Amino acid sequence: MDFPLNCVAKWLILYSNLTYGLMMKIYCPKCNWKPKKRTRWKCLCGCEFDPFENISKCPSCNYSHEFTECLNLECGKISPHLNWYSGLDNNVTRLIYEVKMGKKNH
Numbered sequence: 001m002d003f004p005l006n007c008v009a010k011w012l013i014l015y016s017n018l019t020y021g022l023m024m025k026i027y028c029p030k031c032n033w034k035p036k037k038r039t040r041w042k043c044l045c046g047c048e049f050d051p052f053e054n055i056s057k058c059p060s061c062n063y064s065h066e067f068t069e070c071l072n073l074e075c076g077k078i079s080p081h082l083n084w085y086s087g088l089d090n091n092v093t094r095l096i097y098e099v100k101m102g103k104k105n106h
């Protein structure tokens, strides 16, 4: 499943995390490198931030970064930000299923 980086995708990530507690594993889709909790990426505006805290939106200039660079020195590849969320497809499938079945788990 491919998602454009847009409001719907952002909503799905936040909604499935917060409402359903489906925590997605985050790692580089190219080399499986996992960012540590306090890893910081640098925005073009100079601000350093964690792109996985707010779906790659810089807290300083509010720019949404569509791509995220791997900070593993042996990799360094750039991937679409949403591809870093490994369980996203499954969560979306589950949400669609639950909506179809009219289920609510809370």
Ligand SMILES: [Zn+2]
Pocket: 028, 029, 030, 031, 032, 033, 070, 071, 072, 075, 076, 077
């Ligand atoms: Zn990588």
Ligand SMILES: [Zn+2]
Pocket: 043, 044, 045, 046, 047, 058, 059, 060, 061, 062, 063
């Ligand atoms: Zn910025």
